[in-house]
Amino acid sequence: MTKLSDFAIAKHWPAQHPDRIQLYSWPTPNGVKVSIALEEMGLAYEAHGVNIGRNETWTDDFLELNPNGKIPAIIDPNGPGGQALPLFESGAILVYLAEKSGKLISKDPARRYETLQWMFFQTGHIGPMFGQVGFFHKFAGREYEDKRPLHRYRDESIRLLGVLEKRLQDRPWLMGDEYSIADVQIFPWVRNMRGFYDAGELLGLHNFPKTYEWVDRAAARPASIRGLEIPPRS
Incomplete structure (x- = not known):
């Protein structure tokens, strides 16, 4: 085509x-x-x-x-x-x-690959784990008497948040001073755990202050304010 x-x-x-x-x-x-x-x-x-x-x-x-x-x-x-x-x-x-x-991506080859590794971190870990937490915490998972699946995904999600918290201890963005597609790739998922999934208490999100300062910085960017509502829900 x-x-x-x-x-x-x-x-x-x-x-x-x-x-x-x-x-x-x-x-x-x-x-x-x-x-x-x-x-x-x-x-x-x-x-x-x-x-x-x-x-x-x-x-x-x-x-x-x-x-x-x-x-x-x-x-x-x-x-x-x-x-x-x-x-x-x-x-x-x-x-x-x-x-x-x-x-939103460096032309320097080493920096480019460093950005891509954080992209794959979201694809392979953040997205699948956070999605399962959302399912078992907010949706049909509440009907399961066996809480081991929820606890498994909860514990892994907490670990992943710890990875982000460590990365963001001394930098405003995942790639340092440069906002990148790695930030765009990850922050909506982390934002969702505090918002739509209402998993703040479950995941102890107060233990990840640097991570949620980063989420708030990213979400406050004018492009994010617009993009978070596109396409609008009809």
Whole structure:
């Protein structure tokens, strides 16, 4: 597929601005990473709300774009070689956008790889563990008499918060003085534990002051304020 109109999803969610990056997302910790990054980078984009509560990610049109049936996903109509580029997985999208814009990732190879290691830290650890805590703490998990699953994910999440707390002891951002896609990748998930998941007491979040000072700094950035509400819940 070489242009936006070749994708079935472009018919399901028609583009008003087909020359812009098309974002298909929902305001979850994974979804807002991309809208925040796009706002930070100043890239022109158009957001489409894909309502996960209505299972809209499982439509044939969306599955053509992301066979894993998860938000977010994008189509850049002006991708490499002038061809339309579809991408899913928030981490991959953030790296692509950072390299396209030249923002939020260092051009120094060593610093670039250091940034990527924190991206993978979220992908492999923060996201899966925090998501399980949210399930067992706030949703159906409360119906399980056996609390070992909750306690397992709680304990691992506390450990992971300790990793962040140590990293942020003497620096404002994960990469030091430079705000990066690593911060964008991780802070929405950590913010969610205090907010939507209401897991402050469960995880002892008061024990991680540097981490939540970092979350508050990141969330207060103008691009974050905008991006956290994109696309709006309908």
